[in-house]
Every structure is written in C-alpha cells, then in structure tokens.
C-alpha cells in the first residue's frame with residue numbers, strides 16, 4: 001500500500017527553517033518562522049513560566065485524564081483575558097471555553113464543529129491570511145471563500161473593499177477576523193473600523209470567528225482585545241480561537257483555547273456539548289501542562305504582573321526593531337514603498353509585509369543567506385541590533 005504514496009510538499013515556512021539550518025554562512029538570518037527571538041536570537045522560556053512550572057512540579061498530584069474541555073480554572077482565566085474582569089458575557093454564562101492543543105487545535109475543533117452542525121456555512125478568510133488557515137479548514141470539510149484585506153500598493157488596510165465584500169456575505173456564513181497583529185500583514189483595523197465590521201456582521205446574521213494568536217503583542221492585553229470586545233458587544237454569537245504560544249512563549253507545549261459565545265446560557269451549553277463531542281472523537285482530551293502553567297500565572301496576581309512585564313519586554317523589543325529598521329532606510333533616503341516607510345512602524349505585532357517581491361526574496365536567500373517567506377512577510381522578531389545593518393544593506397542591494 002505504501003509504495004505508491006507520493007511525497008507531500010514541505011511546509012513552506014518550516015521548510016525555510018530547514019534550508020536556513022543547512023546554510024553554512026555565518027551571517028545568515030532567518031526571518032521566516034513566526035517565533036519571538038531576543039537580542040541574541042534565542043527564544044527563551046519566560047521566568048514567570050519557569051516559576052509556574054516549579055510550583056506545578058511541587059503540587060501536581062495526579063496524571064489522570066483531563067476533562068474533555070480542560071480545567072474550569074483555565075477556562076475562567078482565558079475568559080477574563082478575552083472579555084475583561086467584569087464582562088456581561090461571562091456573568092450571563094454565555095461563554096464556554098475548551099482547552100485545545102494550541103491555536104491550531106482550536107481552529108480545527110471550530111472547523112469540525114461548524115462542518116458537523118452548520119453544514120451549509122462557508123468560511124470567509126482575509127486575503128491574504130495565515131497560510132495554515134486554508135489547510136486546517138479545508139481538512140475540516142468547510143467551503144472557503146475570501147474577502148479583500150490588504151492594499152498591496154500602500155501596504156495598508158483596504159477597508160472599503162473589505163467592507164464592500166463583507167456586505168455580500170450571506171447570513172449563516174462565518175467570517176474569520178484576526179484579533180490583532182494580522183498574520184501575515186501586520187495591518188489591523190482601528191477600533192472604529194472594528195465597530196463598523198461588528199455592526200455589519202450583527203446586522204447580516206453572519207457568525208464571527210476571531211483568531212486571537214497575538215494578544216498582548218500589539219499594545220497590551222486589554223488594548224489588543226478592543227476589536228474582539230467590540231464584536232462581542234453587538235454580535236450575540238461568536239467563536240474565539242486563542243493561542244498562548246507567543247504571549248506566554250509556550251509554543252511547544254501546545255496551549256490554546258476555543259471559546260464559544262451564544263445568545264443565551266442554554267444555547268451556549270448546547271454548542272459546548274457539541275464541541276466536546278468533536279474533541280472526544282479527535283484527541284479525546286487536552287494535554288495538561290501548558291494550560292496549567294497559564295492558569296497558575298493568571299490566578300496569582302504577583303506572577304501575572306511578572307508575566308505582563310515579560311510580555312511588555314517582548315513587545316518593546318519588536319517595536320524597537322521596527323523603528324530601527326525603518327530609521328535605517330529613512331536615514332539613507334531609501335524607500336521600501338513608493339509612499340514611504342511609515343508602513344513599517346504602522347504595522348503591528350511580529351510581522352511586516354515588506355513589499356519585497358518573490359525575486360527580491362530569492363536574491364536575498366541565494367546571495368545573502370537571508371531567509372524570508374515568498375510573500376515578502378518579515379518576522380521582525382528575527383531582527384537584532386547585531387544583524388540590522390547586514391539585513392538592511394542586503395535589502396538595499398536587491399531592491
């Protein structure tokens with residue numbers, strides 16, 4: 001049976017890391033995979049995480065199975081992060097949260113839930129979007145459609161085109177929105193634009209699915225939830241897929257959450273029962289460790305304060321590199337975009353859509369050992385004070 005199975009193509013982004021590792025050039029730079037790196041290029045374990053792990057090792061008394069949707073303590077902590085400490089959605093018991101293996105696990109469970117319970121619903125993705133969205137939701141059996149998002153000429157949001165397309169989405173379809181730090185563009189709607197989108201989706205009876213993988217990487221935990229909260233204020237039903245890979249640096253522990261919001265507590269309970277059926281048939285119940293780390297941190301005010309400081313330091317480093325990257329080109333009168341370089345510091349989060357073409361990206365890899373994904377998306381967290389000059393000189397040489 002196996003002899004005739006063809007090789008699958010390598011994952012575009014993880015394949016880039018393989019090529020980077022094999023490159024002997026000591027000046028090589030990897031700006032592909034979306035992982036935070038400190039000034040020395042390391043992806044450290046946060047001190048707040050280390051402390052939570054010490055406590056867990058000490059206190060853990062069983063390795064028995066978790067409930068299908070994870071621990072209530074974790075669910076409560078996730079909901080406070082999403083909706084704030086005194087949210088009506090939580091008080092009215094209209095939210096139910098499942099602990100999932102990473103944000104990807106949350107997306108897949110959401111996809112399986114939608115396919116099983118809302119068979120006619122198509123899913124609308126922004127163009128462009130995180131490369132894995134299409135794969136995950138196609139594997140779940142959903143019909144995928146797209147709405148315009150980026151004005152590639154300006155490296156900015158094409159809000160008019162986005163809104164015009166969303167006006168045509170039929171009731172009962174699902175629209176995926178990036179909670180903040182849009183991947184791959186770094187281009188986010190303003191709070192006013194979020195409110196317009198939310199009102200439109202509510203009016204049309206379209207279900208929002210908010211993919212929230214970078215809460216805290218733009219401005220702060222509360223500020224970055226403004227878009228989600230604008231949606232929750234007017235849309236009676238929504239789905240939220242959280243990832244704690246980036247903001248807790250827990251990538252390999254696979255910590256995420258799917259939160260369902262229904263119009264009543266009873267409706268939410270019914271949807272949650274269906275979500276649990278999906279999980280039971282998929283991976284049965286979640287891994288415990290990463291979610292326990294998150295809950296331990298968020299339930300202890302001192303540890304929470306430490307984590308928030310560490311998160312702020314990651315955010316500040318990325319934003320500092322954005323400013324330095326832009327400054328390098330501004331100082332030399334080099335424009336990455338005909339309209340100027342302000343887009344670099346306007347964009348949010350880990351990524352910037354640089355405007356570099358496929359040819360530029362190929363030359364940077366072949367001549368300078370600089371690895372960037374084909375779309376021109378740069379992981380700003382891969383830039384360090386040590387590689388900034390070499391990177392910018394190389395880019396200036398190819399454009």
Ligand SMILES: Cc1ncc(COP(=O)(O)O)c(C=O)c1O
Pocket residue numbers: 034101102103104105130178183211212213243244245251254255256
């Ligand atoms: C937009 C978006 N959604 C979801 C994920 C998945 O996160 P996780 O690694 O927790 O599965 C990512 C990770 O890069 C992402 O960028």
